[in-house]
């Protein structure tokens with residue numbers, strides 16, 4: 001799986017955030033924070 005913010009490879013052990021029923025994983029806290037502030041910017045359908 002990939003970090004939706006920076007496109008780095010991440011695993012289920014990485015920090016996660018849930019949005020609209022889907023769980024996303026992040027390489028670091030700052031990517032997670034950026035995603036949580038504006039999830040729609042980072043989600044590609």
Ligand SMILES: [Zn+2]
Nearest residue numbers: 003006027031
């Ligand atoms: Zn990242």
